[in-house]
Every structure is written in C-alpha cells, then in structure tokens.
Amino acid sequence: MIRINLLPHREAKRKQKQAAFIAMLVLGGLLGVAVVLLVGGWNASRIAIQEQRNAALSTENAELDKKIKDIATLKEEINALKSRQQAVEDLQGDRNQPVYLFDELVRQTPEGVYLKSFEQSGQRVVLNGYAQSQERVAELLRNLSGNSPWLERPELTEVKAATLTQNKLVRKAVEFTLAVAIKRARDTEEAADGKKAPLAGIARTEAKAGENKP
Template identity: 50%
Template sequence: MILINLLPHREAARKRRRELFFITLGISGLIGGLIAGGIFLWYAAQISTQQNRNQVLATEIKRLEGQIKDIATLQEEIAALRARQQAVEDLQSDRNLPVHLLNDLVRLLPDGVYIQSLRQEGQTVTLQGSAQSNERVSELLRNLGTGSQWLTKPDLVEIVAGTVALSPREQRRVSNFTLRVRLLRSSEALKAASAASAAGSATPVAAAPAASGEKRNP
C-alpha cells in the first residue's frame, strides 16, 4: 500500500524551526540577563567595597591631619621655648660684654688717640674721638680688627681735620673720627676662637709629611 502524506510538512518543519529559534533566543536572553545581572551585582559589590575603603581612608586622613596640626603646634611651641631659652642664655653669657669691651678698648687704644663718646646699639658700637694724626686712626682700626676676640669688622664712618686748644695761645691740629665696630656675643666669640684654633692645628698636620720627607732625604 502506498502512503501519501498530504499534510503541509514543509510549513510544519518551518514552524518547528521558528519555535526552536524563539526558544533558543529566549534561553539566550535569559542567560545573558543572568550574566549581566551577575556582573552588575559584582561591580556594585566592588564599588560598595571601594566606597567603604574610601570612607575609611578619608576618616584616617582627617585624623592624621589633626595629628599633623597638633605636631605643627607642638613644633611652634618648642621653637618658641628654644628661642626663649636661647635669649636667656644670651643674656646670661652677654652680661660681661661691657667689661670685655672696655678692657679691649683700653688695651687696643694707641697712644695719641682719645675716645670722647661711646654708644652701643644692639651689637654695634659707635666710637667718636680725636687722634693726633690719621696714622693713629689707622692703627686703631688695625688693632680693633685683629687684636680682639670680642671686637670685629671695624668701619671708619668719617674723619675730619680739627683743632684742639692746649692753652689760650696754643692749638694743635687733630683728626676727629667716627667709627663703628661690631661686638661679638659670647657664643659667636667661642665659635670664632674654635675655628681659629682648628685652622691653626690643621696647618702643622699638613706640613708634617713634607718635614718628614726632608729628613728622609738628606
């Protein structure tokens, strides 16, 4: 017996393929949605975790900024206390400076030079006086520049010719001068003395090899 299929089998197969395509498309969409949802939830969790970390960091930064401000305040207070301590130490160590000044002036003043006034402003001492000649003033400048541990950097402000009356009938020409010299503090004088002694001790050490070499090669 011959069986003949008169049903529209092509349309039925096409319908099955269409249904299978839509089912596959729905399943793919569902899987894609699940994957996208999972990725979204993962990123959301990562963002939330990072935000929590940022919040913790911001809190720690604020705490550290407060500590830095406290440290800066403490450093300012320490600097102020050190400045006060240094001022007290300077006052205690500098109380003998007038004695050193007068002793050195008496010792370094050449013959024929007379001091008429002395004024101190800070560490600068201004001297006004008369000398028998300009050479006497030059000698005074040299003495002040090299002969004192407490006086340094003498500077001649002015020198003018003048006369002084020795008697009603006798007058003598003199040189009236004004000069400034810097009075070192005790700490500065100690540093200068240490530097000078170090330089003096370094010179023989450098010359020792040459001296020993001369002895070895008669």
Template identity: 50%
Template sequence: MILINLLPHREAARKRKREAFFASLGVAAVAGGLIAGGAYIWFQAQISSQQSKNQLLQTEITKLEGQIKEISTLQQEIAALRARQQAVEDLQADRNLPVHLLNELVRQLPDGVYITTLKQENQVVTLTGSAQSNERVSELLRNLATGSPWLTKPDLVEIVAGNVTLAPRETRRVSNFTMRVRLLRASEVAKAAAAAASAASSASTAAAAPASAAVASAKKV
C-alpha cells in the same frame, strides 16, 4: 495496503524548527539576562567595596592632616622655645659685654689716641676721641678690624683737625674723630672661633698631603 500521509509534514517540521528556534532565543535571552544581572551585581559590589575603601582612606587622610597640623604647631612651639632660650642665653652672655668692650679698647688703643666719649646702642658702639695724627686713627681702625675677637667692622664716621690746650701758652694740633664699631655677642665669638679652628685644621691637612706624597715618592725611589 499503501498508506499515504496527506498531512502538511513540511509545515509541521517548519513549525517545530520555529518553536525550537524561539525556545533557543528564550533560553539565550534568559541566560543573557542572568549573566548581565550577575555582572551588574558583581560590579555594584566592587563599586561599593571601592567606595568603602575610599571612605576609609579619606578618613585616614583627614586624621593624618590633623596630625600634621599638630606636628606643625609643635614645631612652631619648639622653634619659639628655642628662640626664647637663645634670647635668655644671649642676655646672660651680654652681661659681660661691657667688660669685654673696655678690655678690648684698652688693648687695641695705640699710643697717642684718647677716647673721650663712649656710647653703645644694641651692638653698635660709637667712639669719640682725639689722636695725635691721622696715622694714629688709621692704626686704631686696623687694630679694631683685625686684632680683636670681640670688635668688628669699624667705620670711621668723621675726622677733623682740632687744637688742644696743654698750657696757657701751649697748644697742639690733634685729629678729632668719631667712629663706629660692632660689638659681637659671645655666641658669635664662639662661632667665629670654631670656624677659624676648622679652617686651620683643613689647611694643615691640605699641607700635610703633599708632604706625605713626597715621602711616598722618595720611598719608591
């Protein structure tokens, strides 16, 4: 007996394929949604973690800025204390400046030069006096410029000719002068002495180097 299938099997096959295709699409959509959701959650977690780290860093930065301000304030206070200490030391050292000034003037005044008035303002000393000649004034300027560790930068303000009465009938021509000179502080004198010693040491070392080279060459010969 022959059986003939009169049902639309091709339509049924197409229907099954469509159903399978739509099922696959549904599964793919669900899988894509799950993956996208997982990725979104992961990224959100990473963003939240980074924001927490950023917040922590910002908090630490704020603390560091506060500490830096405190350090800056401390440095300013230290600088102010050092300045006060230096001022006190300068004041203590300056108590002996009049002694050094008078001592140096006695040492540096050439014969024939007389100081009539002496005035000091801070570290500038104004000298007024008389000299037997202009050459004596020039000699005093040279002595003050190069011969004293306490006096520096002499400046001749003026020099005028004048007369001095030695007896009722005896007069002598003199040179009346006014000059300024700077009186150094004890700290400045110490620095200048240290610089001079360093320069002398460097010069002696430089002079000894060629001599050593000459000795070495002589030994080789």
C-alpha cells in the same frame, strides 16, 4: 497497503521550527540577562571594595595630616623655646658687655688716640675722639678689625681736622667718629671652638707623625 498522509505536514514543521526559534531567542535573552546581571554584580562588588579602600585611605590621610600638623606645631613650639632660651642667654651674656667693651677699648686704642665719648645702640657702638694723625686712626681701625675678640667690623664715618687747646697750647689734631660692632658671648665661644678644632687636628697629625718616625 499504501497510506497517504493528507495533513498539512509542512505547516506543522514550520510551526515547530518557529517555536524552536522563539525558544532559542528566549533562552538566549535569559542567558544574556543572566550574564549582564552577573557582570553588573561583580562590577558593583569591585566598586564597593574600592570605595571601602578609598574611605580607608582617606581616613589614614586625615590622620597623617593631623599628625603632620601636630609635628609642625611641635617644631614651632621647639623653635619658640629655643628662641626664648637664646634670648635669655644673650641677656645674661650682654650683662658683661660693658666690662668687655671698656677692657677692649683700653687694649686696642693705640698711643696718640684719645676717646672723647661713645654711645651704644644694640650691638653697635659709636666712638668719637681725637688722634694725633690719620695714621693713628688707621691703626685703631686695624686693631678693632683684626686683634679684638669682642669688637668687629669698624666703620669710619667721619674724620676731620681739629684744634685742641691745653694749658694755653694749641695743637692740631684729627677728630674722628667710627662705629664698631660688639660680638655676643656665644659668638666668641663659637669662634674659639672653631679655632680649637683645627689646632686639635694639627696636634693629632703631628702625634701620628711622631709615632711613625723610627
């Protein structure tokens, strides 16, 4: 017996296809939302971790900046203490400067030179005196510039002809004014140490050479 289906099967299939398409769209949308939520949550967690790291780095940087400031403050205090100590040592050394000055002036002043006066200002001394000739003045300058361990950098500021009267005798002379620097005690000690070091090296070299001789 032949059966004939008179129901609208095409419309039913069409509705089934539409329902399946809608279901696929809904499922795809749900999957997309889930993926977006998962990616957003992962990114949020990574951002939170990075922010925690940044906060830790900022804290460490602040502590390092504080330590650097403390170190800079300590260095300033150390430098200030060194400056004070150096000032105290200079004051103690400067107490003997008049003795060194008089002794050096006696040693370095050649014959034919008469010192009339001198004035000290800080580490500079201005000398005023008379000499038999300009050659005597030049000799005094050479002595002060090269032979004195306590005096250095002499500068002749004035030289002129003068007339001296002694026991009704009139003599021609040269009046001069010069300035010279006084070394501090620490400067002379450093210069002495600098001279000792090369001499010690030469002595060691000579000793080694003597050992190597047959």
